[in-house]
Amino acid sequence: MTDTNDLSQLEADILKAIDAAADLAALEAVRIGTLGKKGSVSQQMAALGKMAPEERKEFGQAVNLVKTRVSDALESRKALLEGAALEARLRSETADITLPVRLGPLSEGRIHPVSQVMDELIEIFADLGFAVAEGPDIETDDYNFTKLNIPEEHPARQEHDTFYFNPGEDGSRLVLRTHTSPVQIRTMLKQKPPIRIIAPGRVYRCDSDQTHTPMFHQIEALVIDEETHMGHLKWVLEEMCKAFFEVDQVTMRFRASHFPFTEPSAEIDIDKAALGKPGEWLEIGGCGMVHPNVLRNCGLDPDKYQGFAFGMGIDRMAMLKYGIPDLRAFFGADLRWLKHYGFSVLDQPTLSGGLSG
Numbered sequence: 001m002t003d004t005n006d007l008s009q010l011e012a013d014i015l016k017a018i019d020a021a022a023d024l025a026a027l028e029a030v031r032i033g034t035l036g037k038k039g040s041v042s043q044q045m046a047a048l049g050k051m052a053p054e055e056r057k058e059f060g061q062a063v064n065l066v067k068t069r070v071s072d073a074l075e076s077r078k079a080l081l082e083g084a085a086l087e088a089r090l091r092s093e094t095a096d097i098t099l100p101v102r103l104g105p106l107s108e109g110r111i112h113p114v115s116q117v118m119d120e121l122i123e124i125f126a127d128l129g130f131a132v133a134e135g136p137d138i139e140t141d142d143y144n145f146t147k148l149n150i151p152e153e154h155p156a157r158q159e160h161d162t163f164y165f166n167p168g169e170d171g172s173r174l175v176l177r178t179h180t181s182p183v184q185i186r187t188m189l190k191q192k193p194p195i196r197i198i199a200p201g202r203v204y205r206c207d208s209d210q211t212h213t214p215m216f217h218q219i220e221a222l223v224i225d226e227e228t229h230m231g232h233l234k235w236v237l238e239e240m241c242k243a244f245f246e247v248d249q250v251t252m253r254f255r256a257s258h259f260p261f262t263e264p265s266a267e268i269d270i271d272k273a274a275l276g277k278p279g280e281w282l283e284i285g286g287c288g289m290v291h292p293n294v295l296r297n298c299g300l301d302p303d304k305y306q307g308f309a310f311g312m313g314i315d316r317m318a319m320l321k322y323g324i325p326d327l328r329a330f331f332g333a334d335l336r337w338l339k340h341y342g343f344s345v346l347d348q349p350t351l352s353g354g355l356s357g
């Protein structure tokens with residue numbers, strides 16, 4: 001074929017074929033059939049070699065133009081088909097990112113209500129600027145009692161139903177801590193004021209019935225500074241209760257009481273109105289201004305420093321908030337109970353996101 005008319009016909013056929021290619025595979029077949037080694041356009045190029053020079057010049061230019069136009073047409077058709085293929089794929093592979101997370105094995109595990117309530121309280125107190133302090137479950141008699149102004153033979157020791165270890169050679173005894181208050185001592189011995197800590201943890205008393213278990217949980221708070229007073233204590237407790245019970249208002253009552261490590265001391269009651277039972281008082285813990293003897297026992301000058309402390313029962317707070325009737329079930333390790341009262345691993349309590357989800 002050396003005729004430019006035939007060449008135009010060839011080009012027109014090829015462009016039609018390109019237009020008709022319905023997908024990328026069909027288009028590739030057209031490309032091989034035209035620009036490939038043995039393709040129709042390539043054959044025209046090969047034919048140039050056998051032509052007389054003047055003929056070759058004219059025909060060569062024409063073939064080159066055909067080649068360029070065919071190759072451009074292939075390119076643009078390819079871009080179009082690729083775009084369409086991507087469109088189709090996106091349509092068929094849509095992911096609805098608003099669907100809830102598929103939990104898998106995580107949905108099996110449950111956070112125990114006690115852990116949940118501890119996390120909630122830690123979150124609340126962290127927001128108020130408190131750090132978390134810790135102490136051991138096995139405590140010295142000195143820290144659990146003596147340095148807290150509960151000397152040997154003090155009647156408060158009997159009230160605590162202490163689990164004692166056998167005395168050591170020097171006569172000193174270890175105990176399972178009966179309250180979280182020894183963490184106050186550990187903190188004050190380690191750190192100079194200002195102090196602002198909470199200490200959640202396990203405590204032990206040799207006592208067991210429907211409302212008492214030999215192991216239970218408390219949360220302790222200690223604030224020591226130069227001017228900290230009862231007003232601060234009441235405010236902190238009120239803020240804590242409002243945040244914890246997730247209500248705007250709580251009525252609290254501070255009933256005069258006695259603890260060896262505080263002076264004055266009070267028991268903290270809250271009006272159950274916040275829980276839908278107005279007029280009923282419920283005791284949630286003890287509190288007071290840290291006794292000067294306790295400060296002195298920790299090397300702090302009571303003329304310079306003062307502060308408050310309180311201790312509350314975590315298990316009781318959990319029962320109250322989540323309507324759990326029987327304390328003993330907390331420690332029964334019954335999976336059905338945990339499934340019912342437990343919390344999802346993925347619902348971390350936060351003040352911004354909601355404490356209890």
Ligand code: DAH
Nearest residue numbers: 179181286287288309310311
């Ligand atoms: N430790 C006390 C108890 O277990 C509770 C308590 C009362 C803690 C008054 C305090 C406090 O920090 O100030 O019964």
